[in-house]
Amino acid sequence: MVKSGSILIIDDNEEFLIALKLMLSTYFNEVITENSPETILSQIQNQSFDLILLDMNFRAGINTGNEGIYWLQKIKEIDKDATVVFITAYGDVQLAVKSVKEGAADFIQKSWDEKKILSTVLAAFQLSKSKSEIKKLKNKQQHLAESINDGFQMCKGPSDSMKDVYQTIDKVAGTDANVLITGENGTGKEVIAREIHRLSQRSKEIFVAVDISALNENLIESELFGHKKGAFTDAKSDRIGRFEVASGGTLFLDEIGNLSLSSQLKLLSVLETRKITKVGDNKSIEIDVRLISATNMPIEKMIKVDTFREDLLFRINTIHIHLPTLSERMEDLPVLANHFLLDFKEKYKKYNLKFKKSTVKQLNKHSWPGNIRELQHTIEKAVIMTSDDFIKPDDLMIQKAKKQEIDKTSESYNIANHEKLLIEKALKKFGWNMSKTAEELGINRSTLYDKIKKYEL
Secondary structure, eight states: OOOOOOEEEEOOHHHHHHHHHHHHTTTOOOEOOOOOOGGGHHHHOOOOOEEEESSSSSSTTSEEEEHHHHHHHHHHHHHOOOOEEEEEEEEEEHHHHHHHTOOSSSETTTTOOOHHHHHHHHHHHHHHHHHHHHHHHHHHHHHHHHHHHGGGOOOOOOHHHHHHHHHHHHTTTTTTOOOEEEOOTTOOHHHHHHHHHSSTTTTTSOEEEEEEGGGGGGGHHHHHEEOTTSSSSTSSEEEEHHHHHTTTTEEEEEEEOOOOOOHHHHHHHHHHSSSEEEETEEEEEEOEEEEEEESSSSSHHOOOOTTTTTHHHHOOOSEEEEOGGGGGOOOGHHHHHHHHHHHHHHTTTTTOOEEOOOHHHHHHHHEEEEEHHHHHHHHHHHHHHOOSSSSHHHHHHHHHHHHHHHHHOOOOOTGGGHHHHHHHHHHHHHOOHHHHHHHHHHHOOHHHHHHHHHHTT
């Protein structure tokens, strides 16, 4: 057996200490013994132990176990994750139960049943290692979450149109209320969702983002709730769904307006019961999720034409946040542009880059139909293409892109060049009814979703 780990043993019986040390030295790299509890605190302050064996009674004639519990509490004050196994000469079941309730991992007797002592100690050691691994994984998860969120940092500008949004975020973040974020594509809905999560009591837990429009309609239930092996043709193994992954944290359902009515009904059931059932399984699983949803679709209109359930809207819309377009908050543009410039200067190692004054004027002249996302991509392209220390108006390539767009739409009989306009008109005509719109255009629903996303409709 490969020895690993360190163990601290505190007991006033010298013979028992010697015997334990001899036995456990075969299994642990380091076994330290002490005959007085007075040295415990200095020991654990100077060194980290995988396991602590602690006598429950040190003074002769006292066998209530209160001394051991007193020192256990002191240990936990210094190291709340410490794994402690109590030692007693008395086979008192009530005492054992009391010690475990107070935070002990287990309980051994001085009857010297070597096999029993060894199995208890090794089991407690494995528990300690598992706790340590879980702690490491949580730290890694937190670090990963912070790293992922680096690309979604919220940049606050001075515009009046965003002040209500910031105030609402501050008020709602500390609650578990479901939030619906609406606004055009590119207005920063996911950034707002991540900011709510960052300021919430769930901030150290996972944030799971799901783009509904990117999911295959036939597999949405499996993606959201998971499935059992053999549930359908391609289900070759068990799969955990996004709700279960996000349990304890926040689930962000982007483009929720793309859910079919049958999927809406299943989502409504999950939100009402706070339980999921995997595809192909009968057993329900409790989940604890804070839901944030987003859409660029006119949900109220969709309700009127029976393409979105009103009762589901009530569930996801406890708090509603609407994001203005970039053209409605142009006071924020200089702040946003400089925010993206700082990011991309770092990313592409062009640390001396600055905007020319004429470039900022050019940015302010553009209408930004693609909103903040278009601004972000424009700045990134400019940073990449600029060869000196200043970003000039031509580096933005805004006018060039606009001219190409005009050229395309001027070709009257080319259906491909008019596709965006046709889809937009069809969506308006049928009140964003996906089935009727797709049928009218001669395409299937999933293709329509792809084109809506492509053209940022």
